[in-house]
Amino acid sequence: MPLPAIQESYSGRVNELTIGGGARKKTVTVGGAKTIPYGGDRAATGRRPVIAIDVLDSPPQDWPAVLADAYGGVLADPAAWAKKAVDEFGGDLVCLKFDGLHPDKGNLGADHAVAVTQKVIGAVGVPLILWGSGNDEKDNAVMPKVSQAAKGERVLLGTVTQDNYKSLTATALADQHLLIAQAPLDINIAKQVNILVSDMGFPLESLVMFQTTGTLGYGMEYAYSIQERERLAALGGDRLMALPVICDVGYESWRAKEAKASASEAPQWGDGAKRGPLWEATTAVALLQSGVDIVRMRHPAAVAIVREYINSLWGSD
Amino acid sequence: MALSGLEIFKLLPKTNCKKCGQPTCLAFAMALAQKKVSLEQCPDASPQAREALAAAAAPPMRLVSFGLGDAAAKTGQETVLFRHDEKFHSPTVVAATLPDDLPAAAAAARAKAIQALAFERVGQKMPVQAVAVLNRSGDAGRFAATAQLAKDTCKAVILVTQSPDAAKAALAHVKDAKPLLCGATDANAAAMAAIAKDAKCPLVAIAPDAEALAALTEKLKAAGCEDLVLCLETLDRWAEMRGLTLMRQLALKKNFRPLGYPVIAFAADGTPEAQVARASALIAKYAGIVVVDTIEPWALLPLLTVRQNIYTDPQKPVQVEPKLYAVGEAGADSPLMFTTNFSLTYYTVEGDVEASRVPSWILCVDTEGTSVLTAYSGDKLNEKIVAKAMKTANVETVVKHRKLIIPGYVAVMSGKLEEETGWEILVGPRESSIIPRYLKEVWAGQK
Ligand code: B12
Numbered sequence: 001m002p003l004p005a006i007q008e009s010y011s012g013r014v015n016e017l018t019i020g021g022g023a024r025k026k027t028v029t030v031g032g033a034k035t036i037p038y039g040g041d042r043a044a045t046g047r048r049p050v051i052a053i054d055v056l057d058s059p060p061q062d063w064p065a066v067l068a069d070a071y072g073g074v075l076a077d078p079a080a081w082a083k084k085a086v087d088e089f090g091g092d093l094v095c096l097k098f099d100g101l102h103p104d105k106g107n108l109g110a111d112h113a114v115a116v117t118q119k120v121i122g123a124v125g126v127p128l129i130l131w132g133s134g135n136d137e138k139d140n141a142v143m144p145k146v147s148q149a150a151k152g153e154r155v156l157l158g159t160v161t162q163d164n165y166k167s168l169t170a171t172a173l174a175d176q177h178l179l180i181a182q183a184p185l186d187i188n189i190a191k192q193v194n195i196l197v198s199d200m201g202f203p204l205e206s207l208v209m210f211q212t213t214g215t216l217g218y219g220m221e222y223a224y225s226i227q228e229r230e231r232l233a234a235l236g237g238d239r240l241m242a243l244p245v246i247c248d249v250g251y252e253s254w255r256a257k258e259a260k261a262s263a264s265e266a267p268q269w270g271d272g273a274k275r276g277p278l279w280e281a282t283t284a285v286a287l288l289q290s291g292v293d294i295v296r297m298r299h300p301a302a303v304a305i306v307r308e309y310i311n312s313l314w315g316s317d
Numbered sequence: 318m319a320l321s322g323l324e325i326f327k328l329l330p331k332t333n334c335k336k337c338g339q340p341t342c343l344a345f346a347m348a349l350a351q352k353k354v355s356l357e358q359c360p361d362a363s364p365q366a367r368e369a370l371a372a373a374a375a376p377p378m379r380l381v382s383f384g385l386g387d388a389a390a391k392t393g394q395e396t397v398l399f400r401h402d403e404k405f406h407s408p409t410v411v412a413a414t415l416p417d418d419l420p421a422a423a424a425a426a427r428a429k430a431i432q433a434l435a436f437e438r439v440g441q442k443m444p445v446q447a448v449a450v451l452n453r454s455g456d457a458g459r460f461a462a463t464a465q466l467a468k469d470t471c472k473a474v475i476l477v478t479q480s481p482d483a484a485k486a487a488l489a490h491v492k493d494a495k496p497l498l499c500g501a502t503d504a505n506a507a508a509m510a511a512i513a514k515d516a517k518c519p520l521v522a523i524a525p526d527a528e529a530l531a532a533l534t535e536k537l538k539a540a541g542c543e544d545l546v547l548c549l550e551t552l553d554r555w556a557e558m559r560g561l562t563l564m565r566q567l568a569l570k571k572n573f574r575p576l577g578y579p580v581i582a583f584a585a586d587g588t589p590e591a592q593v594a595r596a597s598a599l600i601a602k603y604a605g606i607v608v609v610d611t612i613e614p615w616a617l618l619p620l621l622t623v624r625q626n627i628y629t630d631p632q633k634p635v636q637v638e639p640k641l642y643a644v645g646e647a648g649a650d651s652p653l654m655f656t657t658n659f660s661l662t663y664y665t666v667e668g669d670v671e672a673s674r675v676p677s678w679i680l681c682v683d684t685e686g687t688s689v690l691t692a693y694s695g696d697k698l699n700e701k702i703v704a705k706a707m708k709t710a711n712v713e714t715v716v717k718h719r720k721l722i723i724p725g726y727v728a729v730m731s732g733k734l735e736e737e738t739g740w741e742i743l744v745g746p747r748e749s750s751i752i753p754r755y756l757k758e759v760w761a762g763q764k
Pocket residue numbers: 184185186189212214218219222634654655656657659661662665666686687688689690691692693694695696697722723724725726745746747748749750752
């Protein structure tokens with residue numbers, strides 16, 4: 001039976017953006033959606049989503065055993081960790097997260113951060129995300145040096161917020177990196193950050209949006225709907241919303257008690273070693289339905305599940 | 318889709334007889350379009366006009382229910398493509414499989430395990446609602462026996478077979494439980510439609526793409542089956558998601574009746590992890606029923622939580638009643654603390670207080686269902702609101718001491734709150750998981 005025609009053309013499209021350059025053996029291109037998820041053929045939906053695996057600059061303090069054990073002995077060695085994340089676990093990118101700079105988590109300095117950056121650059125060929133500690137003062141002091149150390153590599157540098165964007169934007173501009181603009185589950189604030197950053201001469205086409213992320217059971221649906229609304233605005237022609245989107249799935253998921261609790265702590269929830277990674281993977285897959293382009297992840301088993309899911313739709317790469 | 322005044326006018330007798338109380342038929346039609354009057358008020362309206370109006374008023378996607386009593390499952394009647402546009406109405410029915418080729422003992426054990434499967438999160442029950450009986454044996458007798466087993470779980474039953482004989486045999490046992498019959502294909506349509514109609518149970522239409530499905534539902538409808546569910550049978554995962562999205566668009570935006578039914582999807586092959594990943598996507602993108610093969614709690618908990626999240630009303634956070642709650646045998650010397658009435662916040666705190674095994678009072682403050690920091694920054698949580706909640710709950714008569722533990726994240730409000738209430742304010746930890754340690758170490762030291 002013939003079906004009525006559905007008017008499926010949108011006036012806007014999401015920017016395509018290529019991460020990686022310089023000594024990178026690979027680049028990763030994200031974005032490009034011309035329609036909603038499954039609103040057309042694969043090509044119209046843009047590039048396939050990619051997975052960035054987290055590497056911390058200093059050994060994680062509070063990771064549950066299920067997560068830490070998956071990495072064996074490399075957690076104190078960011079270079080070995082990054083290599084494992086790419087060679088064994090198949091990360092499309094590595095996200096180097098500088099937790100150790102935070103005054104509450106080690107208060108490490110610029111020398112440390114630069115040294116770690118150089119080591120990780122040398123260890124892997126995939127493009128990098130370099131993500132600050134979240135402490136404005138410390139990040140403003142240190143991240144420009146990290147950016148310089150990665151000059152030429154065209155990394156994705158994060159994050160700039162409504163209240164703290166000048167120093168990182170200037171650095172990213174000088175070193176020709178890409179930037180992550182952050183907003184707290186709020187479309188208007190997201191727009192505002194994008195305007196502030198582009199007013200400094202930084203091209204919108206080099207920005208990725210980050211709306212903070214809620215994990216499954218802890219606000220996932222807020223991130224989901226905000227991202228869906230932003231994507232619809234982008235397709236409707238709003239240039240300020242036409243940016244690829246990143247979610248921080250790994251960190252958020254492993255804070256949930258459903259991910260962390262062992263089977264003896266929560267017998268009614270079954271095997272903890274299986275449940276934790278699946279909590280992370282399910283969060284990622286659910287968020288992908290809102291049109292997300294990059295997911296930051298932690299557990300290799302979770303990465304494998306999401307990889308299999310992505311391949312089942314887009315074909316293996 | 319509602320008819321316009323002019324469209325309604327064309328259906329009326331156009332005699333302007335005024336029996337309806339309106340000056341003209343046109344005036345009546347306009348009033349009817351605005352739902353100010355009902356068609357009953359025109360005594361001369363033709364049966365055709367009544368039918369056309371009823372059809373136009375029907376929802377663009379049919380509501381289909383199966384199972385009876387406590388086991389009743391409902392799906393369909395969705396109105397939007399994006400949950401933020403309104404909300405999704407009928408939470409996806411999650412079903413677990415019960416194949417009919419298992420040895421008797423294994424089948425019984427599996428049925429029992431499925432029956433016991435249920436979780437609770439933030440005060441809401443999250444059950445697996447249905448059992449999908451699979452006719453893997455190809456044998457009608459075994460299928461019927463397994464259907465009986467499924468019915469005994471007290472969940473809604475889905476009979477998955479394309480064999481009219483097997484369907485008939487199973488329905489002879491479980492017809493009174495109103496199972497969903499899955500289903501009819503182009504090949505068996507006539508036989509299956511007759512069986513479903515006879516048993517008065519809803520029927521799934523199975524076809525490889527949207528065009529074929531639309532043709533099949535028309536055929537089934539002509540055969541007298543109104544309660545239909547769509548099933549897109551394709552191995553191409555992209556085509557499946559694309560098809561589900563397209564069918565939802567056609568049903569809601571084009572009011573295309575042949576596809577105006579809910580959808581069932583099977584994510585029942587591969588590892589439990591792969592099934593849950595795929596089923597999660599299907600829940601978000603328009604499956605009204607999803608069938609998985611796994612019955613592992615570690616796999617179903619995340620899946621059912623996806624359903625809970627996606628189907629939460631975006632305009633109305635899940636809330637608990639704001640009042641004073643006792644955890645354990647709380648008495649006059651027990652600690653008193655406050656939190657917000659956002660379900661997630663309240664139940665997280667309650668769980669941790671319970672884990673401490675220190676009997677306590679939790680004063681649940683009305684913050685319109687928002688979290689501690691969201692409420693505080695939105696001015697839905699301040700010293701006046703807390704003081705009022707304390708008064709309403711009569712906490713002065715409940716505890717002898719005059720100490721109130723507050724969430725660590727709102728430590729800044731302690732000064733004003735102390736002034737407002739005259740109570741001593743103790744700043745608790747930020748993360749509620751630290752509450753057990755806090756109660757054992759800090760609170761215990763207070764006395
Ligand atoms: C989801 C969310 C929203 C949702 C609302 C969700 C809801 N129903 O509350 C929406 C999108 C609507 C929203 C709106 C706003 N939000 Co908001 N939101 C969040 C987010 C992402 C998660 C909140 C959440 O659900 N937390 C989980 C619950 C369980 O946490 P909780 O209630 O704090 O409870 C924990 C503890 O406090 C503790 N606890 C609770 N009770 C008690 C009691 C005792 C005795 C003890 C000891 C401990 C304790 O235990 C719990 C578990 O550890 C947070 C950021 C984040 N990741 O935390 C921002 C956040 C809370 N929002 C923020 C803001 C500013 C807002 C807005 C004002 C503006 C905006 N930018 O959106 C509006 C206000 C809306 C209004 N007018 O009411 C800020 C608050 C800033 C601040 N530090 O004050 C945050 C922190 C984001 C940020 N970093 O900027 N938000």
